[in-house]
Amino acid sequence: MNVTIVGGGVAGTLTANYLATRLRDEVRRKEIEITLISDRDKLLYEPGLLYLIFNRLEEKDILRDLKILLDPGVKFVFKRADKIDLENREIRLGDEKLSYDYLVIATGSRIVPEEIPGLTKTGHWFYNLDGAVRLRDEIAKFKGGKIVVSVMGVPHKCPVAPIEVTFLLHDFLKIHGIRKSSEIIYTYPINRVFLMESVSELVQNLFTEKGIETRTFFNPIEVDAEKREVLTLEGERERFDLLISIPPHKGSKVIIDSGISDDGWVPTDRYTLKVKGHDNAFAIGDTTDLPVSKAGSVAHFQAEVVAENISAEIKGLPPTARYFGKAMCFIETSFNEATYIWFDYETQPKFVKPNKFTHWMKIAYNRMFWLTARGVL
Amino acid sequence: MVVIDARGSYCPGPLMELIKTIKKVPLGEKIELLSSDASSAKDVPEWVKRAGHELVEIKKEEDYWRIVVKKTK
Numbered sequence: 503m504n505v506t507i508v509g510g511g512v513a514g515t516l517t518a519n520y521l522a523t524r525l526r527d528e529v530r531r532k533e534i535e536i537t538l539i540s541d542r543d544k545l546l547y548e549p550g551l552l553y554l555i556f557n558r559l560e561e562k563d564i565l566r567d568l569k570i571l572l573d574p575g576v577k578f579v580f581k582r583a584d585k586i587d588l589e590n591r592e593i594r595l596g597d598e599k600l601s602y603d604y605l606v607i608a609t610g611s612r613i614v615p616e617e618i619p620g621l622t623k624t625g626h627w628f629y630n631l632d633g634a635v636r637l638r639d640e641i642a643k644f645k646g647g648k649i650v651v652s653v654m655g656v657p658h659k660c661p662v663a664p665i666e667v668t669f670l671l672h673d674f675l676k677i678h679g680i681r682k683s684s685e686i687i688y689t690y691p692i693n694r695v696f697l698m699e700s701v702s703e704l705v706q707n708l709f710t711e712k713g714i715e716t717r718t719f720f721n722p723i724e725v726d727a728e729k730r731e732v733l734t735l736e737g738e739r740e741r742f743d744l745l746i747s748i749p750p751h752k753g754s755k756v757i758i759d760s761g762i763s764d765d766g767w768v769p770t771d772r773y774t775l776k777v778k779g780h781d782n783a784f785a786i787g788d789t790t791d792l793p794v795s796k797a798g799s800v801a802h803f804q805a806e807v808v809a810e811n812i813s814a815e816i817k818g819l820p821p822t823a824r825y826f827g828k829a830m831c832f833i834e835t836s837f838n839e840a841t842y843i844w845f846d847y848e849t850q851p852k853f854v855k856p857n858k859f860t861h862w863m864k865i866a867y868n869r870m871f872w873l874t875a876r877g878v879l
Numbered sequence: 880m881v882v883i884d885a886r887g888s889y890c891p892g893p894l895m896e897l898i899k900t901i902k903k904v905p906l907g908e909k910i911e912l913l914s915s916d917a918s919s920a921k922d923v924p925e926w927v928k929r930a931g932h933e934l935v936e937i938k939k940e941e942d943y944w945r946i947v948v949k950k951t952k
């Protein structure tokens with residue numbers, strides 16, 4: 503029997519390691535094979551990008567070889583999946599075909615800055631490694647002026663990262679003595695600064711306190727590279743010296759090419775995490791169409807549920823684990839303080855006052871993440 | 880008329896679907912948005928006004944809202 507996982511991000515790596523632990527004896531007896539297919543041979547700890555742009559973490563701190571992270575019971579195939587055939591239970595990798603008994607789709611999400619004309623010419627972002635490395639230089643060179651932090655579409659990875667980068671920029675400019683000669687403007691597509699109303703209020707208050715301006719109902723359609731302006735669907739123009747965008751996101755191309763959906767988000771059952779209409783296929787992490795945050799914590803909690811249920815089915819036990827929308831996000835409010843939110847399908851987030859202890863928990867977690875990836879923590 | 884059935888999707892899903900569609904359709908086209916999320920009844924008209932389009936109709940059906948918008952610019 504074969505369990506195949508496509509995508510070696512947080513969701514796929516954790517699922518593979520949890521399964522290898524739960525099915526250790528079956529793998530040893532060669533009754534089960536666990537295969538992870540990924541087109542990258544390294545795992546990037548994306549939350550670290552927020553620190554990389556301020557040079558507080560480096561590339562080596564946030565990248566690890568999958569070979570080191572994966573349990574020896576997992577077979578790693580370093581290839582791109584070209585097509586997922588859910589009907590025939592097969593995956594095409596170039597000329598090769600792999601069949602599976604259980605499938606976990608964990609192909610994540612990606613940014614598509616090219617969908618906003620002009621953005622790739624003058625805009626910056628930190629939502630992938632190349633972009634973050636370029637932005638690190640740009641922030642270091644910045645001598646004062648107008649910074650626009652613009653969320654250019656939802657859904658996007660980590661709903662709180664755009665807020666955090668804005669808070670940290672404020673601190674960074676202050677430390678460098680250029681906050682007074684700078685403006686920071688934060689823009690968001692809907693009529694408040696965050697999706698959830700309760701979070702929005704806290705953030706708005708902190709923005710006001712720090713002198714950060716906001717623009718809402720702000721949906722960029724173009725960036726004018728000559729004039730250095732963002733143009734919106736609502737008819738506004740916002741000039742910038744430095745544009746930090748959160749570009750639109752899409753799911754993986756293989757989901758679109760396989761006809762699973764048009765935008766790359768996999769239709770997923772919100773409790774069992776099964777791909778709708780398919781009993782032996784699951785989707786977890788950023789790739790699902792669920793109304794939950796595209797966050798590493800979500801990928802982690804979902805991986806636990808899916809690994810538990812697949813291993814139960816294989817062992818003939820009742821697969822009773824359910825995902826209930828659990829999510830957890832730290833929110834760095836400065837270089838010294840943070841708060842966090844926990845929520846699920848039925849519970850709205852509550853806050854603790856931003857404090858130093860939570861900040862240090864986050865800094866510690868940035869190192870401990872590699873234990874999570876191995877399936878230990 | 881283009882129909883977007885966003886029933887079952889939560890805030891800001893329906894509004895973002897409308898925004899995505901309005902970018903694509905020709906001038907003068909009407910879009911019918913169906914949403915079961917009550918906040919759409921407030922957020923969508925507010926956005927339509929801000930973006931300078933026309934709110935043609937907003938009606939509460941049994942368990943969802945029907946909002947018709949015309950692209951005017």
Ligand SMILES: Cc1cc2nc3c(=O)[nH]c(=O)nc-3n(C[C@H](O)[C@H](O)[C@H](O)COP(=O)(O)OP(=O)(O)OC[C@H]3O[C@@H](n4cnc5c(N)ncnc54)[C@H](O)[C@@H]3O)c2cc1C
Nearest residue numbers: 509511512513541548549583610660787788796797798799
């Ligand atoms: C700047 C930033 C800060 C963040 N901060 C936080 C945070 O503080 N807390 C938090 O919880 N989350 C945070 N996140 C979000 C978190 O990183 C993502 O939600 C998480 O990485 C999603 O994991 P995933 O495995 O679902 O997808 P991904 O990480 O996107 O992994 C998908 C993998 O699948 C591979 N793949 C795709 N298609 C194919 C194919 N056809 N064949 C083979 N392989 C394929 C990809 O190459 C990739 O390796 C942050 C993200 C960013 C960008």
